[in-house]
Amino acid sequence: MSTRRVVIGKRADGAYGIFVSKAGFDAYTTADSNLLLNVSSKVSTLLLLGKVSSTQTIALGLSRSPIVLVTTQNSLSGLPGYSGSGGPCRPSPLMSMTPDGSGGYTVGYTTPGTATINGNGASMTVTCGGPTVYAVYSKAFT
Amino acid sequence: MTTRRVLISPGSSSPLRVSAGGVDASGAQFDDLIFDANQPPLRVAINGWMRVPYVAAGDSNILRWATGPALPATPAGAYPLFLLMWYAPTADPAFEGSYAPGRSPYGTGTCYSQNFGAGGAVGDGRFTGISFNKQTILFSGDPFPNFTDQTRIAYCIFRNYQ
Numbered sequence: 039m040s041t042r043r044v045v046i047g048k049r050a051d052g053a054y055g056i057f058v059s060k061a062g063f064d065a066y067t068t069a070d071s072n073l074l075l076n077v078s079s080k081v082s083t084l085l086l087l088g089k090v091s092s093t094q095t096i097a098l099g100l101s102r103s104p105i106v107l108v109t110t111q112n113s114l115s116g117l118p119g120y121s122g123s124g125g126p127c128r129p130s131p132l133m134s135m136t137p138d139g140s141g142g143y144t145v146g147y148t149t150p151g152t153a154t155i156n157g158n159g160a161s162m163t164v165t166c167g168g169p170t171v172y173a174v175y176s177k178a179f180t
Numbered sequence: 181m182t183t184r185r186v187l188i189s190p191g192s193s194s195p196l197r198v199s200a201g202g203v204d205a206s207g208a209q210f211d212d213l214i215f216d217a218n219q220p221p222l223r224v225a226i227n228g229w230m231r232v233p234y235v236a237a238g239d240s241n242i243l244r245w246a247t248g249p250a251l252p253a254t255p256a257g258a259y260p261l262f263l264l265m266w267y268a269p270t271a272d273p274a275f276e277g278s279y280a281p282g283r284s285p286y287g288t289g290t291c292y293s294q295n296f297g298a299g300g301a302v303g304d305g306r307f308t309g310i311s312f313n314k315q316t317i318l319f320s321g322d323p324f325p326n327f328t329d330q331t332r333i334a335y336c337i338f339r340n341y342q
Contacts, residue, residue, distance in 0.1 A: 046186055054185040055186070055198050056215065077198055077214060077215045078214065083213070083215070083216065083219050083221070084222050084340065085210055087220075087342045088342060089342050100209075100210060101209065102209060104210070104211075114245075116243060117243055117308075117310065118243065120308070124301060124304070125303020125304065126259050126262075126301060126303070127299065127301035127303075128262075128264060135241070135242060135243055173261055176210050177211050
């Protein structure tokens with residue numbers, strides 16, 4: 039009997055999608071736990087990934103609103119004892135601490151990045167004061 | 181009409197599409213597709229959790245951080261995508277020693293205008309876990325709970341980068 043490692047289409051359990059099984063298991067009939075790849079679930083998909091350094095409007099060309107996560111780069115200089123140049127940080131803004139000269143600290147906030155969806159998915163405006171990564175996802179199916 | 185759930189179209193704008201039930205893959209909108217070979221799937225590189233010291237009430241140093249795992253390699257100037265949640269030690273005696281459910285990386289409390297939470301950053305080749313607790317009025321000890329444990333941060337770092 040042949041052992042099918044890849045199935046594209048309908049599996050024995052009725053699910054449709056793309057399936058790749060572990061060696062020695064038939065991708066058509068084996069249990070989900072024996073699959074290396076199972077593209078049949080309704081999950082969010084990464085549609086677009088990009089980076090801007092200042093406020094910018096980006097064309098999406100969609101007719102529905104996606105989910106957008108933005109992460110603003112932070113120097114992490116407010117972390118006592120941290121050495122390095124930092125990177126994307128959550129939450130945004132991250133609190134910062136600056137010694138005030140009297141043994142205490144002045145607490146501040148760095149500018150957060152935000153994204154606004156325009157025209158029901160036609161475009162989005164990323165508002166930021168520094169390097170900001172945006173990731174656009176499809177909504178999870180319900 | 182035939183509803184094609186899986187469509188392989190070499191030479192077209194998308195070589196492989198898998199649609200949701202009842203939707204033809206050919207003209208499906210982006211959120212009616214289970215898979216589109218034009219889109220890079222998210223690929224998990226590291227998944228786990230770490231501890232970061234909790235900021236005690238009355239401490240003027242409101243930030244704590246700890247070094248997490250090394251990051252997957254990315255080109256210079258690029259950073260991996262990541263998601264995280266934080267788990268605060270609960271002060272409720274009924275749940276002593278346990279952790280509150282996962283939360284988004286930021287929280288506020290009405291008690292003494294408190295801002296608190298935890299998060300993290302990717303950079304300098306590693307994940308850094310961060311916890312913070314800012315109080316407008318600082319007290320040492322009560323009425324804030326005396327946290328003896330540490331904040332836990334769950335992280336998921338992807339191979340996708342930007």
